[in-house]
Amino acid sequence: MAHLLPKVRAVFFDAVGTLLFPNPSAPVVYAEAARRHGLFLSLDEVRNRFIAAYCREEQVDANASWVTSEEREHQRWRCIVTETLTGVSDPDVCFQHLFDHFALSSSWKVAPDAEVLLRSLTDSGVVLGLGSNYDARLWSILEGFPELALLRDRVVISASVGVRKPGAPFFREVIQLAGCEPGEVLFVGDDLANDYDGATSAGLRAVLLDPHNKHADIPERITRLAELID
Numbered sequence: 574m575a576h577l578l579p580k581v582r583a584v585f586f587d588a589v590g591t592l593l594f595p596n597p598s599a600p601v602v603y604a605e606a607a608r609r610h611g612l613f614l615s616l617d618e619v620r621n622r623f624i625a626a627y628c629r630e631e632q633v634d635a636n637a638s639w640v641t642s643e644e645r646e647h648q649r650w651r652c653i654v655t656e657t658l659t660g661v662s663d664p665d666v667c668f669q670h671l672f673d674h675f676a677l678s679s680s681w682k683v684a685p686d687a688e689v690l691l692r693s694l695t696d697s698g699v700v701l702g703l704g705s706n707y708d709a710r711l712w713s714i715l716e717g718f719p720e721l722a723l724l725r726d727r728v729v730i731s732a733s734v735g736v737r738k739p740g741a742p743f744f745r746e747v748i749q750l751a752g753c754e755p756g757e758v759l760f761v762g763d764d765l766a767n768d769y770d771g772a773t774s775a776g777l778r779a780v781l782l783d784p785h786n787k788h789a790d791i792p793e794r795i796t797r798l799a800e801l802i803d
């Protein structure tokens with residue numbers, strides 16, 4: 574993907590699934606929370622329930638033209654957690670526990686090749702930023718990761734923009750923070766619809782991070798972050 578870099582002046586990264594990963598994984602954390610509240614689910618059951626609930630909430634946001642807010646993010650996660658963990662003895666306590674858990678930097682890990690990549694891009698004069706469908710919890714997570722300090726000056730969070738990816742207003746905010754032309758901004762993310770399609774529809778360049786080779790048909794695609802500068 575290094576061929577793209579001479580044309581770009583700014584690189585913005587998605588957060589979850591691109592630079593940041595739940596550690597332990599989300600299914601493990603959900604299954605443990607469920608178990609403590611009397612519900613025993615296998616990791617596959619958690620995964621399947623989560624995906625179904627997550628997709629339903631994606632549709633809710635699509636129907637609302639991707640409008641979001643801190644309140645909507647809170648409600649969205651409440652629906653996803655409550656549906657995923659249907660059958661627990663105390664859904665409210667369970668939700669609050671999980672919502673708080675994912676606000677802690679100790680619940681996350683950074684992609685191992687992120688720090689070297691960000692340093693290398695900065696050294697070559699590229700402006701860096703973060704563009705995430707998340708909420709104010711992202712700030713407390715970032716505090717715990719000095720490896721991501723180079724991104725902190727330009728952070729676009731959907732709940733504060735008021736529109737989430739793949740909505741065009743989200744990417745307009747990215748372009749404005751990048752301070753250059755749309756075609757000079759490269760957006761890197763792991764979600765085909767939200768990151769890749771959203772960014773290209775808004776006139777940005779995009780690269781899909783596709784570690785499991787699910788989208789071999791996408792022309793601008795990497796399986797590891799480091800491939801951006803290989």
Ligand SMILES: [Mg+2]
Pocket residue numbers: 587588589590591762763764
């Ligand atoms: Mg992602």
